[in-house]
Amino acid sequence: xxxxxADMTDAxxxxxxxxxxxxxxxxxxxxxxxxxxxxxxxxxxxxGILDNWLVDIGTNVAVGTPLAMIREKGESAAAAPAIPxxxxxxxxxxxxxxxxxxxxxxGPPDTPIPDDRPRRRISPAAxxxxxxxxxxxxxxxxxxGAPITRSDIAMLTQNDRPPAQTDMRTAIAAAMTRSKxxxxxxxxxxxxxxxxxxxxxxxxxxxxxPDDRLLLGALYLKAIANAVxxxxxxxxxxxxxxxxxxxxxxxxxxxxxxxxGLVAPAIFNADTQRLDDLMTSMRDLITRVRAGRFRxxxxxxxxxxxxxxxxxxxxxxxxxxxxxxxAIVGIGTPAMRPWVHDEQVAARLTAxxxxxxxxxxxxxxxxxxxxxxxxKNLQTPDTL
Amino acid sequence: MTDQDIETALTQELHRIAPDISLxxxxxxxxxxxxxxxxxxxxxxxxxxxGKRFNLDMPETDYPEMRSFNALAAYLRTQAA
Numbered sequence: 389x390x391x392x393x394a395d396m397t398d399a400x401x402x403x404x405x406x407x408x409x410x411x412x413x414x415x416x417x418x419x420x421x422x423x424x425x426x427x428x429x430x431x432x433x434x435x436g437i438l439d440n441w442l443v444d445i446g447t448n449v450a451v452g453t454p455l456a457m458i459r460e461k462g463e464s465a466a467a468a469p470a471i472p473x474x475x476x477x478x479x480x481x482x483x484x485x486x487x488x489x490x491x492x493x494x495g496p497p498d499t500p501i502p503d504d505r506p507r508r509r510i511s512p513a514a515x516x517x518x519x520x521x522x523x524x525x526x527x528x529x530x531x532x533g534a535p536i537t538r539s540d541i542a543m544l545t546q547n548d549r550p551p552a553q554t555d556m557r558t559a560i561a562a563a564m565t566r567s568k569x570x571x572x573x574x575x576x577x578x579x580x581x582x583x584x585x586x587x588x589x590x591x592x593x594x595x596x597x598p599d600d601r602l603l604l605g606a607l608y609l610k611a612i613a614n615a616v617x618x619x620x621x622x623x624x625x626x627x628x629x630x631x632x633x634x635x636x637x638x639x640x641x642x643x644x645x646x647x648x649g650l651v652a653p654a655i656f657n658a659d660t661q662r663l664d665d666l667m668t669s670m671r672d673l674i675t676r677v678r679a680g681r682f683r684x685x686x687x688x689x690x691x692x693x694x695x696x697x698x699x700x701x702x703x704x705x706x707x708x709x710x711x712x713x714x715a716i717v718g719i720g721t722p723a724m725r726p727w728v729h730d731e732q733v734a735a736r737l738t739a740x741x742x743x744x745x746x747x748x749x750x751x752x753x754x755x756x757x758x759x760x761x762x763x764k765n766l767q768t769p770d771t772l
Numbered sequence: 773m774t775d776q777d778i779e780t781a782l783t784q785e786l787h788r789i790a791p792d793i794s795l796x797x798x799x800x801x802x803x804x805x806x807x808x809x810x811x812x813x814x815x816x817x818x819x820x821x822x823g824k825r826f827n828l829d830m831p832e833t834d835y836p837e838m839r840s841f842n843a844l845a846a847y848l849r850t851q852a853a
Contacts, residue, residue: 511791535791593832598820601832603812646792646809674813698811 389453390430392423393687394711395563399423400448401455408440412458417683419455424555425651426680427515428687436460510536511647515680516555556649567711571626572747575706578759580766581729582722582737588769604722605641605696606667610772611765612694612717613637613658619758621750622715622743623691631714631749640690640710641670643677651677652693652710653686663772697721707744714746715755717762773826778848782841785821789814800841807841826852 389399403420412418412432419430439457443449510518514536567573585607593601616623616637624633637659640652655661655669676682693710696719703723707716720740727736741762745755765772783795790808798807805815819838823830828851830838838844 537791590832598816598823598830601816603816605812644811646790671813671816675817700805700811 389421389449389451389455390433390684391451391688392421392428392684393425393563394566395559396423396425396451396687398448398450399428401443401445402427404441404445404456406438408438410438411461412436412438420681421684422516424559425649425687426677426682429681429683430455431683431685432458434458434460511680514540556645556647560649563710564708567708571709571711571714573709573744574747574752574755576743576745576752576755576759577704578741578743578756578763579738580741580763581727582739582766583729585766585769586722586737600664602663602667603670606663606670607766607769607772608694608696608717608719609639609641609655609658609666609670610661610663611762612692613639614765614772615758615761616659616692618761619750619754621754622745622758624714624749625691625712626714626746626749627712634691636691638689638691640693640713641673642693642695643674645678651682651687652690652695653677653682654690656686656689693717694719704740704742706742709744709746714749715758716744718742718744773849773852775845775849778845778852781822781825782845782848785818785825786841788821789818795841798841800845802840804838804840804844822848828852 392399399421400423401419402422404418405420406412406416406418413435414432416432417429418432418438420427421430422428436458437460439459441456443453443455449455518536582604585604589602589604589607596602620633621631623637624631626632636657638654638656639658640654642650642652644650653673655666655673658666658669661669673682673686690710690713692713693707693716695705695707695716697705699721701721704720705718707718709716718741720742722737722739724735725738726733727738728734729736741759743755743759745758786793786795786808790810793808800807804810808814810818819830819835822828822844826848828848830851834847837847
C-alpha cells in the first residue's frame with residue numbers, strides 16, 4: 389500500500405485489476421483502494437509478473453503493507469519477493485507459477501485510466517458508503533439510467549454509520565492540524581494585474597472549439613511552475629531529515645468536491661508541460677477527482693500546491709501548507725478594480741495572490757521574489 | 773428541434789455536472805453558476821457538451837447570453853434553429 393498523502397494511514401483494497409500470472413509494467417494500474425478521499429488507483433512500482441495477491445478484497449491495511457508479490461520476468465516465483473523486508477512470513481514458499489493459458493482479466497491493466505469499463509454510474513459518496521457497508525452497488529435498483537446516490541445505498545443499510553463526509557473532514561483535520569502544529573508558516577500577499585493574461589486567454593479562445601479552450605487556471609499553473617525555477621526552495625518536501633528540494637514541479641491543485649471537502653492531487657511535471665497540455669491535464673484531473681477516482685501518486689507526490697478561488701469567491705485566501713510540502717499559493721477571485729496603469733487610474737482585472745511558506749526553509753525576502761516572479765510571468769502570457 | 777428537446781438536453785447536461793441539484797430547486801432566471809454551484813471548469817464542460825450535442829461553436833463572446841438557465845435555453849433555441 390503506497391503512501392496516500394500526509395493524512396491517510398490506511399485504505400481498503402476494493403479492486404484487483406490483474407490476475408496472478410499476468411505481466412505488469414511499471415505505471416500500470418493494478419488495483420484500486422478505498423480511502424477517506426475516494427477511490428484511488430494503485431500503480432505497479434516495477435515491471436514483472438504478478439505472482440499472487442497478499443491482501444484480499446475488502447481488507448483494510450496500513451500504508452506500507454505489501455499488497456501483491458511481483459517477480460521479475462524470468463525469475464522463478466519463489467526467488468524474488470517484491471518487498472522482502474516487510475512481507476508476511478509464509479509457511480512454505482509459493483509454488484513456481486505455471487505459465488497459465490491467459491487467465492481472464494477483470495480489467496484492462498495496460499490502459500492508464502480504466503474508466504471506460506462498463507460500470508453503473510455511482511456517486512463517489514455512494515461508492516464509499518457501499519464499500520463501508522458491504523453493499524453491492526449492482527444490486528441497487530434506481531430509475532433507469534440515473535446514477536446510484538448515497539441515499540440509495542443508505543436505504544439498504546440498517547445501521548446508522550456517520551456519513552462518509554465525516555471521514556473526509558477527519559482526513560482534512562488531521563493534515564491541517566499537523567501542518568499548523570509542525571510548520572512555522574509565514575504569509576505574503578501581492579495584487580496582480582491579470583488584464584494581459586485574460587486578454588491572452590480570450591484571444592486564444594476566440595478560434596478554439598470549447599474542447600480546446602483555456603482557462604486562467606492553466607496560466608496560474610504555468611506561471612508558478614516557471615517561478616519555481618527562480619526560487620526552488622518553494623518546491624519539495626520537508627521530512628524528518630530536513631528539506632528535500634524537488635527538481636520536478638508537481639503542482640497540487642486544490643479541487644473542491646460537490647459532496648463537501650477538497651483534495652489537492654498533483655499535476656505532474658507542470659514545469660515542462662506546454663500551456664495547452666497543462667489545460668488538458670487540469671481538465672482530466674478535475675474530471676477524475678470529481679468522479680471520485682484518482683491515483684495514489686497524485687496524492688503523495690505533489691511538491692507545491694495551488695489553490696484558486698475561481699470566479700465566484702472572495703478577494704483573498706490564506707493557505708495552509710499541505711505537509712510535507714513547504715509552500716502553497718492562493719489566488720483570489722479576479723475582479724475589475726481601480727489600478728494605476730500607464731500613470732492613469734484605470735479599471736483593470738486584478739487578483740490578490742498570496743503565499744504561505746515554511747520558515748524552516750525560506751524567509752519573506754525569497755517568498756516576495758517568488759510572488760513577484762509569478763506576477764511577472766503573468767504579465768507576459770505569450771511566453772508561458 | 774423543439775423547445776422541449778432543448779430543455780431536456782440542458783437539464784440532462786446540468787444533471788451530469790451538478791447531480792445534487794434539481795431543476796425544481798433553482799430559479800431559472802438567476803445566474804446559472806450560482807444556482808447550480810458550478811465553477812469555470814464545470815461551465816466549460818457544460819458548453820463543450822452542449823456544443824457537441826447541438827453542433828454549435830458557442831464562442832466565449834456569447835457567454836453573456838448564457839447567464840441563466842432561461843437565457844441559455846433561449847440562446848440554444850435561437851442558435852440551433
